[in-house]
Amino acid sequence: MLESAKFVLLGSTSRNQGAFQIYELENTEIKKLKDVVKADSFKCGTFGASSVEHRCLATGDYKGKLCTWDLEDLSLPVFHTKAHESIINAIDAIGGLGVGNGAPEIVTGGRDGKVLVWDPRQKDVPAASFEPASGGARDCWAVGFGNSYNDEERCILAGYDNGDLKLFDLRLNKIRWETTLPNGVCGVEFDRKDIKANKCVAVTLESKFHVFDLRTQHPDKGFAMMTETLKHGTTVWGVRHLPQNREIFMTLGGDGSLSLFKYSYPSQRWVKDGRDLKCGVAGTVELLSNKSFATQPISCFNWNKDKEGLAVCGSFDQNFRVMVVTKLDKF
Secondary structure: OOOOOEEEEEEEOOOOOEEEEEEEEEOOEEEEEEEEEEOOOEEEEEOOOOOOOOOEEEEEEOOOEEEEEEOOEOOOOOEEEEOOOOOEEEEEEEOOOOOOOOOOEEEEEEOOOOEEEEOOOOOOOOOEEEOOOOOOOOOEEEEEEEOOOOOOOOEEEEEEOOOEEEEEEOOOOEEEEEEEOOOOEEEEEEOOOOOOOOEEEEEEOOOEEEEEEEEEEEOOOEEEEEEEEOOOOOOEEEEEEEOOEEEEEEEEEOOOEEEEEEEEOOOOOEEEOOOOOEEEOOOEEEEEEEEEOOOOOEEEEEEOOOOOOEEEEEEOOOOEEEEEOOOHHHO
């Protein structure tokens, strides 16, 4: 939660109900402030469309419902709609917390293959919809906003279970670029949401992640890409860029480990090909640190935007961990 030492945990109880808990750091202790149970299990959540003054959390659940909650009163959602036919696998938001230009919007990706954009002020009807062709739905596993550097521009990255990665342009309401990776895409993120698209990371099954340079798009080759394979040999569940330094990011390991990387740009970010067209050049990554925290996969992770290095993560072992990554200012 921005400008606070509080954080929210979402999940499922043993009875398949929604677990909603709020905690606060108090010196060296963790204090539970609220513990609420809802009808349906939660799958994902984001503060991205919330204002700092009135913190509202947007959630997606296993029944396909999108809700926003006032953290001061969790009795009923402020906004709710049946967004997808079944599970909402992924959610992201922009326009709140002082991040990104334009109106607050929420994007959801579901098992039904749809990528839907929602205006919290407009119930039941999505502001934009990107749906699969009839009979060709693939499970959408990951979504992320970016390229929101003015009031008109805004893009969405979406990753699917078959390895498809698509970049949707909301201003033009069409697919700007797409590619297919060798494995299912578990997580995507722009290095910054509120700047002209610079680069993004997509993490996948088979312990791989891919970094795309988004500054130069070749008409045939698309964006320059580099691929890294992690030694743990398990699924990479997600990626989170450090808010204070966009070149540093954390990947979430299926073996219960976290890996910290730094991206370095090439000496020249584009070259011209034989047809005198600009072609992007990918950079390199360096592993800064790796540490095992659990015996089960790390399923979620979030940096604190105010305190550099402070973070919280959750694992399938039903534990959460608060940590501090030190010496980040050295890189």
